[in-house]
Amino acid sequence: MLLVLLLIWRNKFKWCGSPLYGNQGSAGGIIAFRYTELVHATKNFSEKLGGGGFGSVYKGVLSDSKTTIAVKKLDGAQQGEKQFRAEVSSIGLIQHINLVKLIGFCCEGDHRLLVYEHMLNGSLDGHLFKKSNNADAAVLSWNSRYQITLGVARGLSYLHQSCHECIIHCDVKPENILVDTSFVPKVADFGLAAFVGRDFSRILTTFRGTAGYLAPEWLTGVAITPKVDVYGFGMVLLEILSGRRNSPEIYNTSSSGSYHVEYFSVQAISKLHGGDVKSLVDPRLHGDFNLEEAERVCKVAGWCIQDNEFDRPTMGEVVRVLEGLQEIDVPPMPRLLAAITAQPGAAI
Template sequence: MPKPLKFLENLMRPFRRRRDREAEEDLEAIAAKEQKVFRYETLAAATRGFSPKQKLGEGGFGPVYKGRLEDGREVAVKRLGMGSRQGAKEFTNEAMLLSRVQHKNVVNLYGYCTHGNDKLLVYEYVPNESLDKLLFAEPEGPRRAELDWRRRYEVVVGVARGLLYLHEDAHTPIIHRDIKASNVLLDDRWAPKIADFGMARLFPEGLTHVNTRVAGTNGYMAPEYLMHGALSTKADVFSFGVLLLELVSGRKNSSFIPLADADADTLLEWAWKLHRKGQSLDLMDPALRTTAVPEQVKMCVHVGLLCTQADPKLRPDMKRVVVILSKKPSTLEDPTRPGVPGSRYRRRALGPGGSRYSGESSSSMTSPSASASASISTVASSSNANNTATISRTSARSHSQPSHQRK
């Protein structure tokens, strides 16, 4: 390290330590005030001494164990791996954000524990698998069949309501930053719960966006965020739109294999071209043939495309999305070309359908490389990997991605 940089690093170190210490003290104060502090002995007993037989999975943060408290509640205990500095920051971030969040479509944090070098978060146990385990299962397999259209539509509505709560009704607005199928857990009634808040950010009211380090998953990040670090609630809207199109098609956007006659390199582009031809139903997962409601499928494709438009100003907010999904299909504006990594948008004169913006491909921009990142759900194993990219504005670097109950 050059001497000037080393000197600056040494100069900043005490301030960083103090900041980290203050964050932990704030977390403990919140937990104590809300009676969310657990004794280490209680959690050790609940997990049978953190027995390997109780282990649900392991990822970037460390292992997650299933446990049962003395009052009968089943829990998932996330235990921070030793020596994980980056993980410690995200671990604390997740605890501080979730400590004041209460919504049926957001995973419930029961409490927090510190014991020496051990840091543990205690969540409700969500018995069914994460959404990706079913949605991207073998096309003709029994697991895919469990996720019929009614359940998929309930997932769409539930995730939309959870995001609306985070964006508008939480104590301070929260941007999740990593909405994807593997971060949606399904409870015993198949209700969706948004999980993994390790990268979430508070978003003070009155701001249009904040500039920040880019972190998220390849295939789900909005172009303005990926390219410029401009973060707003519309970045979550974009990710939700991708998830919605994945639920309809049963295909993963980040690993989309172009069809021979589709003339599209991404799921979003394929959906847009089918929509323009009036053939949205051709996007539908074949597993849904016997259970799908055609009008709902078409509406979901339309909403997904509105949410993934290149220009964030054209995307609806989550309040409007929830309203659309909760009512009978109505006339919606035509979506413009979806945004993809490496694309930009520009103003133009009014086009067909009153559109003022169009997507414009930019050959000089390239999408970042993705790193394999383990995700853990209540029933997932350490072999479950997701392509996750953590990108700075000037370079891409690997980053282990945490995921509640899948870590």
């Protein structure tokens, strides 16, 4: 189906051959840009907003509308081409308040660029994991955090359940969640997105997301389902709750050099079982948060990161729980994470 979508787009835009430009190159609001236009808009790619494994993102301004844009310049011919096609074929065909808006693209010669709406407040990780010694850094309020969790859940639910084809993002993490001036979240970076036809429930793909957010099934090589996004979302929830990374912490347990690995996700569910969610919440909030909502977030996160994909909720169910429309029980401890934590000297 991805090939069919690409052929449709090729016919609409005549891209990667004799591309059309400006208003003539637009369909459904997506514009085909000349490379020189984007060089001018970004002042020769002088202001870098961020980067990743596939390329870098630069700030720009469209000359005709004064619209501020974010231009992703893809690196690497083969992998860049894959990401380029995946992003245009997925986010280019849909619109949702909690999905980043694709304005246009450039496919000229060896150049592969994607043009997005610019999010003034950047990505979520920049707000969650600020240095504690930065006195000027504003702490993300609990209300903003909760609205972000709900918005991201709605965006992922739309991808999984409301599109013509189910779209699996495959790389849900704070770096891929952008926030606008009102801290409305936008799920971004669809370079690893996979399509699942409505007549199928899973898809086999070689794509992998980011360590720390990978569901166990990624490691076994089986065909994946939208539940891999649910797992990643669960890990993001714990980071929003605590304001800290989920990366494992290593403690020396004896003079012999053995060590103990501790995962925050295991600690969080242990605290939930003990009725002590309050101690998990970001201390920089100084107690200014809604305990009922915090417990709800922790419960949802615990179910989302279960080892067995069938034990995890759908994103639609997650939205209903976060909206307070559906109750949820206390989740069991994920056995895989608990087993790794319980093994002194275990490899990470």
